[in-house]
Amino acid sequence: MWLQVVLFVTCLVLDSLGQDRATLFRTNNRDGRCQYIFTVDSPLEASCSAPAGGPELMALESRLTQVEAQVSRLVAGREGAARAGLQEAYSQAMREKAQLQRDKERLDRLAQDLQRRLEEVRQENERLQARPCPQQMAPKVPWQDSSQRPVNRPNVPSHLVSQPQGQSERGRAKDSAWSLGGPSFQELKAEVTKLPASQLSQEGGESSSGCGELVSVGEPVFHRKADNIAGKYGVWMQDPEAVGLYGPNMIWRIDSVGTDVRQLFGYEDMEQLTRGFPTKVLLLPEPMESTGATLYRGSMYYQRRHSRIMIRYDLATESVAARRDLPHAGFHGQYPYSWGGYTDIDFAVDEQGLWVIYSTSKAKGAIVVSQLDPNSLEVKRSWETNIRKGAVANAFMICGRLYTVASYSSPNTSINHSYDTATGKSKAITVPFENRYRYNSMVDYNPTHRKLYAWDNFHMVTYTVHLTN
Template identity: 25%
Template sequence: MKPVFVLLVSTAWTFTGAQYYYQGLMDYLENRLLAIEDRMQLWHDQTHRYHTEFLDFKKLTAEAADGLKNEHSMMFKDLEGAAVRVDRVEREMDYVETWTSPRACANKADKVVEQGAWRLEESRGEEEEEEDWEELHSRVSDCVEIISGIRSVKILKRVGSPKGMWTRDPRSSKVYVFNGTSGDSLYHFNSVRDFSRFPSVNDSQQIRLPSEWSGPGSAVYNGYLYYIQQETDTDMQVVKFDLLSGTMTDAAMFPVESRATVYNLNPETVADLAADDEGLWLLYAASDNEPNINLAKMDPATLDIEQIWDTRCPRENAEAAFVVCGTVYVVYNTHTPSRSRIQCLFDVNDMVISEEAPLIYFPRRYGAHASLKYNPEEKQLYGWDDGYQIIYRLSMKRKLLV
């Protein structure tokens, strides 16, 4: 009996010791798991803190990069402005020299005669001067076409402000739209069809300009934009902008005596740039007291003024004008809009006589043209009439050589 009792006591003691052992093991494992969880929480907190610091550092870096970019842009604009100011004196001196010196062939033909070719007021009888005149005359009289009528009219759409301008680059299919009478941007479309599909000009690609344009008198010629910047009442600047690179390439001052508008019915048009087969032209008024529209031939590469004419076309009741083959066509209307009509014509080569210039009426539309831009490749006019964009297809004929 005694051995059995001893065996039972020994077995009970063994079970009790095992229970304490396993309980200690479980406590140890639980403590280790808690320690691991604490370390994992610490690692998570540190990772979150590092991530937050990294985001803050990234934000500061981006702000610093944007600041440097803005400063670089401002510095570049300041350098461009300084370059323009440096050139102003030279441009103004060139203009004064052009204005005060005799016009090309002015000592030989002081003014245009209605019938016949240029007549010399003074004949010196020198063969050298005659050769100089023939060379100049051949340079400015390459084109011999004149408008005979309006063949067809297409109202493309109505979009934008009542006044504005749209045109197409003669050397490409791209269309450029100036909405309103002033601003620092324009809108670009790949083609006329592309422009007709957009419900609003704001849906297209926008081109920001380095300065603000004044009036719907801009022109696009050989991939460059030429626009008017009115700085003061007596300073008018012609700016040349490269549409491909998006940079201003040149600017020229064109001083006027006082603030004047070239067309009486469109006072927002301080000057009007035009491009045709012969190159780049500028229609302007020298002062508010000047009754007629003046014409200047400009070098599209340097913006130098090559020659100036008095067109003898009055500014009164004029709404727009355009140039075709070196001939200025001035469109007139009334203060109460009626039918627009070409009533005055001036040919820089004096190859068009008064009897040959027909009175051409535009089809009755909505109001008065804010702008008319000629495309020499298509023989078409791009008009802006009370917010409507209109295309006029022209009929041409040869000038009478007299």
């Protein structure tokens, strides 16, 4: 009763104080129950204190908003910096690319210029070597052989005459020093009398083989570079006794990198090889192994892949003319040269005919040299040397003597061993030899041109050789 009275009085007081500022709300609570809310403005406080945590929460929200804005700015700045860095790196790379392109073009021009100059030097060298000895001095100069017997002076082949340094052929023909007792004549006489008269024909027209020991090898003369990776190793050669369909100027090459080496490219002459225009392409009936092939009397001799079988391939008929097993020879990496390349069986030609260089288990890796019948491939005679095949880079034959190259990669190496099949004796020698391109995978001798043909790291080169007699 008293409670109701108090509430009534209170309502009257509040009504008198608030008058029109009282408000009644009717709404559902969280549980869905209907409830009434009666609000009256305070006559004393302009505002009441906020619920706990209100301002702090608002401040925290404000700070979070600021932090988010700052993070957004930082992220945007970093992305911009990253984009700017990438743009600068890209610009730098493009500038370097343009500089490299300019350098490449400059080097290409230099290479073309050097190639042109080398070709001019080679042609000039061949022209000088092909020029005959002046004819006007022939009837005026008598000479004697090594036994001091007077003979009529024959027409001396030009390759036996050395040209004095600093003089051209034309200058020599007009030089007054070409008298009987002059120093230039003495130099010529010293060269000519090295060849005994007994080795010249009675007609005085041509010399015999003029065999002797190797005393020096000239610098490599570049002729051509292989076009692609298949030409890192290879064989190139000229037939020293060409017969049949192809002439003596024909040059043949084989790129020997690959598992199925069959293509044999033919060029009319050295000029066509230099230009890279083959006039004939033959397909070998059986694949070849390594770089040991050679040419002789119209046939190519090579080792069949993965075997010790020797093959004679006739160039004219484009067919196998003979095949024979090389007894006990190692093959496919058993006894290669030091550079590898499955160089177990290596054919060679010199003044005495066709040879094959290899090794056997009986020889325990030492080089064995056999002379072959060029028609049937029958072994005529064999010599076992004391030179380890795996310790030398390559080998070739000159005048029945075996010569070995010490290194295939050293730019300045030497021909370090010789073995004479006539005496069965070997000896250590030191004849300077240059691997200009530092990976020499093939060295063969051509007795007609008196040159070594080599394949040095894509490059086809020749070396002029000098013998004692």
